[in-house]
Amino acid sequence: MIYTKTDIAKLDRIMRLKIINAVTGIKPANLIGTVNSTGQTNLAIFSSVVHLGSNPALIGFIARPQTKDVGHTLSNIINNEVYTINHVHPEFIKKAHYTSAKFESHISEFERCKLTEEYIDSFKAPFVKESHFKIGLRFKEAIDIKINGTTLVIGEIEYLKLPDHALNTREIDLETTHSVGISGLNSYYTLKKIETHPYVRINEVPEF
Known part of the structure; x- marks a missing residue:
């Protein structure tokens, strides 16, 4: 199946x-x-989290355009300057x-979706207790x-568990x-390691 730019433009919104x-493949599933x-x-929940650099340790994600219905994540980050990224695991x-629903700002997705807020040390943003891979970042x-109209949000890692x-x-x-990973809007995948290869040095590239 082939889609040209014109074909893509003609697709209905949901299909597009x-x-x-999904075309970029499986992406990490994270709760911010x-x-x-x-x-x-x-x-x-976000599927756009990406590594930007190791020194300093920077991570980015894409925030959708802010409206009266969405954008609470970005506004909270800008106002308080700290946030957490938590891996999603199969059990939850x-x-x-369902945290992707457009809840009103006074409703906590932690409470509505029955996930547990966890505060660690003096870090002033909530982690997800159910996640065992957690990152605390400063905006x-x-x-x-x-x-x-989207925004690339960049944070530096201050806490990693x-x-x-x-x-x-x-x-x-x-x-x-x-x-776990996400493809498209609503398909979730487990991750399985297939192979590991060494750091590539030019004089060590094999003859294929």
């Missing part, structure tokens, strides 16, 4: 969303936890998925993407963390 959201200045928590996929920069058994020979084995 499902196809274009925030809190506003009055203590109201917010939790939302359904609860995580650094927001870059507006003018072509579609992962299972001890997941760090194997100086690498994280995501299969052992039971973290």
Whole structure:
């Protein structure tokens, strides 16, 4: 099956969303936890989290255009400057998925979707207790993407918690963390490690 730019433009909105959201392959499933200045928590699922650099340790994600119905995550981050990213695991996929509903700002997705707020040390944003792979970040920069109104949100890691058994020979084995991935809008996948190869040096490239 082939789609040209014209064909894609003619697709109905939902079909276009499902196809274009899936063409990049399986992406990480993460819950982003925030809190506003009055203590109201917010939790939302994202599939756009991406590594941006290791020194400093930067992670980015794409926030959708803000409207009266959506955008609580971004506004909370800008106001409070801290937030959490929590891996999704098979035992709470359904609860995580339904955090994507357009709840009003006074409703906490933690409470509505029966996930547990967890505060660690003095970090002032809520983690997801059910997740065993958690990242606490401090907001650094927001870059507006003018072509579609989205925003690239960049944060620096200040806290990282992962299972001890997941760090194997100086690498994280995501299969052992039971973290899951997303394709499209609503399909979830488990992760299975297939192969591991060494860091590539030009003089070590094999003859294929």
